[in-house]
Amino acid sequence: MTSEPRYTTAEMDAGDRLFRRPWDFVRGAPSPEALPAADRPEVAFAGRSNVGKSSLLNALVRQRRLARVSQTPGRTQELNFFAAPDVACYLVDLPGYGFAKAPHGKIAAWTGLLAEYLRGRATLARVFLLIDARRRLKPADRSVMRRLDDAAVSYQLILTKADKIPGEALADALAALAAAAAEHPAAHPTPLATSAITGDGIDLLRAEIALLLAERGSDPSLHEPA
Ligand code: GDP
Numbered sequence: 001m002t003s004e005p006r007y008t009t010a011e012m013d014a015g016d017r018l019f020r021r022p023w024d025f026v027r028g029a030p031s032p033e034a035l036p037a038a039d040r041p042e043v044a045f046a047g048r049s050n051v052g053k054s055s056l057l058n059a060l061v062r063q064r065r066l067a068r069v070s071q072t073p074g075r076t077q078e079l080n081f082f083a084a085p086d087v088a089c090y091l092v093d094l095p096g097y098g099f100a101k102a103p104h105g106k107i108a109a110w111t112g113l114l115a116e117y118l119r120g121r122a123t124l125a126r127v128f129l130l131i132d133a134r135r136r137l138k139p140a141d142r143s144v145m146r147r148l149d150d151a152a153v154s155y156q157l158i159l160t161k162a163d164k165i166p167g168e169a170l171a172d173a174l175a176a177l178a179a180a181a182a183e184h185p186a187a188h189p190t191p192l193a194t195s196a197i198t199g200d201g202i203d204l205l206r207a208e209i210a211l212l213l214a215e216r217g218s219d220p221s222l223h224e225p226a
Contacts, residue, residue, distance in 0.1 A: 007207040014214065015206030021084035023061040023091065028078035032116045036081055038123040041216040042090035043209055044079075047130030048140060049096035052160035055196035056130060057082075057093060060206060067093050079117060088218035089209075094127075098140030118151040125212045126188070127155040128205070133162050133173050133193065137180055149186045156188035157181055158205065163195040 007015075029035045047053045057067035066082060080093040094114060118124070127148060131137060148155045157177045162170055174191055181187035192208070194201035 007204065007211070011207045011211055012203060014210035015203060015208070018084075018087065018210045018213070019061055019206045021087055023063070023066060023082050023084040025066065026081040026083045026090070028080045030078045030113070032113060032120075035079065035117065035121075036090065038121055040088040040090060041123050041125045041213055041218050042081075042092050042121070043125055043212060044092035044094050044127045045130065046094040046127050046144060046155075047096060047160070048098040048132070048135075048138065051096065051130045051132050052196055053093065053096060053130050056158070056160055056194060056202075056205075057091065059194075059196040059199065059202050060091075060209075079113065087213075089213050092124075097144065098138060115147070115151075118148065118153050121153075124153060125216060127153055128158045129155050130158050130160050131177065131191075133159045133165050133170060136173060136176060142180075145180075145184050145187065149184050152186055154186055154188065156208070157191040159191060159193040159201075161195060161197075162193040162200055163198045 027034070027036060045053050045057060054067040058064055061082075067080070077095050079095070082091040082093070083089070094117075118127075129141065129144065129148070131141060145155070157180070159170070159173055159177065165173065170193055174193055177191035178189065181189055181191060192201050192204055194205060196202070
C-alpha cells in the first residue's frame with residue numbers, strides 16, 4: 001500500500017499493547033444526558049451504515065463481538081462507549097448514517113445528538129471517518145466532513161474493506177481520499193487503508209490511536225518497558 005505513514009517500532013508496540021487490553025462496553029448513550037463525563041480523551045468511529053465499522057472495531061480490539069456486526073444496516077442509533085482498565089481513553093462507536101432505505105437517510109440523526117456531541121466534546125481527540133474502499137466518498141460522507149469541519153473536530157479518513165479491491169485501485173482510492181482531505185480544514189492529511197478480514201492497516205490504526213493518546217498524556221503503555 002502507498003501513502004502509509006511510518007510509525008516507529010515503539011509507536012507500533014504501544015498500539016499493539018493498547019489493544020491487547022480487555023476493552024469492554026461501558027454504555028450506550030441515546031441522548032446527550034446519557035453521555036459519560038468527558039473526563040478522558042476519546043476517539044470516535046463514524047461512517048455510512050454497512051461500511052464495516054463494527055468489524056473494524058472488533059479487529060482493533062481483537063474481539064469478535066465487542067461491537068455488534070449488524071445484519072441490519074442502520075440499526076444502531078446510540079453512541080456506544082468502550083473502555084479498558086488502566087487506559088484513560090474511550091472508544092466511541094457513532095451511529096451509522098446514509099443507509100439508503102432509511103426514510104431521509106441517517107444523516108438526519110447527525111443534526112441532534114451527534115451535533116451536540118461533536119460540538120461540546122473537548123476530550124474528543126479524533127473522529128475516524130470510515131469509507132468503503134469500493135464505494136469511495138459519497139455525498140453523505142462529504143456532508144459529514146463539512147459538519148466535522150464546522151465543529152472543528154479533527155478527523156481522519158479510513159478506508160475499510162481494502163481486501164475487496166486490487167492494490168492499484170487501493171492506491172488510487174487512497175490518493176483520492178488524500179486529495180479530498182486536502183480540501184477540508186479539519187481533515188488529517190493522511191488516510192489509512194484497513195481490512196478487518198486480512199488485518200491490513202489495523203496495526204497502523206492502533207499505533208495512530210496510541211500516538212494520539214500519548215500526545216494527550218494518557219497512554220501508559222507507550223512508556224511501559226517492553
Ligand atoms: P457496520 O454497519 O458499519 O458496523 O458494518 P459491519 O461491520 O456490520 O460490516 C458490514 C458488512 O461488511 C458485513 O457483511 C461484514 O462482514 C463486511 N465487512 C466488514 N469489514 C470487512 C472487510 O474488511 N473486508 C470484507 N471483505 N468485508 C468486510
